[in-house]
Amino acid sequence: QVQLVESGGGLVQARGSLRLSCTTSGRTFSSYAMGWFRQAPGKEREFVAAISWTGGSTYYADSVKGRFTISRDGAKNTVYLQMNSLKPEDTAVYYCAADSRYELVLNSRCHYWGQGTQVTVSS
Numbered sequence: 001q002v003q004l005v006e007s008g009g010g011l012v013q014a015r016g017s018l019r020l021s022c023t024t025s026g027r028t029f030s031s032y033a034m035g036w037f038r039q040a041p042g043k044e045r046e047f048v049a050a051i052s053w054t055g056g057s058t059y060y061a062d063s064v065k066g067r068f069t070i071s072r073d074g075a076k077n078t079v080y081l082q083m084n085s086l087k088p089e090d091t092a093v094y095y096c097a098a099d100s101r102y103e104l105v106l107n108s109r110c111h112y113w114g115q116g117t118q119v120t121v122s123s
Helices: 102-106
Strands: 002-007 010-013 018-026 033-039 046-051 058-060 068-073 078-083 092-099 117-122
Touching: 002 092, 018 033, 018 092, 018 117, 033 068, 033 078, 033 102, 046 068, 046 078, 046 102, 058 068, 092 102
Parallel strands: 010 117
Antiparallel strands: 002 018, 018 078, 033 046, 033 092, 046 058, 068 078, 092 117
């Protein structure tokens, strides 16, 4: 079993920055690929970014490429999402997720999910 707890959300002005954190507990953090997803009001949940269990591979949605960076710290069992140059359309609940298979993270089919953290970007 893996438990995921997100933090770091909040209200920020457009062109500002936020860093989301997702701390895991349970089974070995290094065994899991991790991802960030988001869901805006009235919209489907969408993929944002993923990182392999080694951290050697990352992948981003086109909408955030060049603005967001995913990273992981094995010593802290934590994955981060650094969000720069935020836009009002980035407003959503952001979810952290994990799976032992990287391809499942890339396809939004993760086994474990956090509860989400709200990010609101004002114009």
